[in-house]
Amino acid sequence: MSAPADSLLDIRARLRSFAQERDWDQFHTPKNLAMALSVEVAELVEHYQWLATGADAELDEAKRTGIRHELADVLMYLVRLADKSGVDLHAAVLEKMALNRLKYPAELVRGDARKSTEY
Numbered sequence: 001m002s003a004p005a006d007s008l009l010d011i012r013a014r015l016r017s018f019a020q021e022r023d024w025d026q027f028h029t030p031k032n033l034a035m036a037l038s039v040e041v042a043e044l045v046e047h048y049q050w051l052a053t054g055a056d057a058e059l060d061e062a063k064r065t066g067i068r069h070e071l072a073d074v075l076m077y078l079v080r081l082a083d084k085s086g087v088d089l090h091a092a093v094l095e096k097m098a099l100n101r102l103k104y105p106a107e108l109v110r111g112d113a114r115k116s117t118e119y
């Protein structure tokens with residue numbers, strides 16, 4: 001259980017069990033999960049609101065813990081949404097990174113943060 005794909009499968013299995021034990025599978029529709037994911041992203045972003053950069057030096061221990069927990073919430077809803085949508089997340093990431101490599105060739109965009117439509 002050390003490869004990234006295995007980690008995602010482990011998380012997916014734990015989330016399936018968690019939902020089944022509570023009879024919550026019925027509520028985990030793709031729409032509900034997408035909305036919950038969006039809420040968790042907002043909860044994560046809230047920790048950074050009004051900070052200059054959000055770099056570690058600006059954070060106290062309570063903020064670090066909050067950020068860690070919201071990152072976990074985001075990942076859990078993302079994995080659950082992918083599961084209920086029939087998406088292999090690891091394969092999807094590899095597919096999208098291949099597309100991004102074509103869209104942003106390193107030799108063309110190195111050090112340039114503009115979007116592909118801006119250069």
Ligand SMILES: [Mg+2]
Pocket residue numbers: 040043069070073
């Ligand atoms: Mg949360």
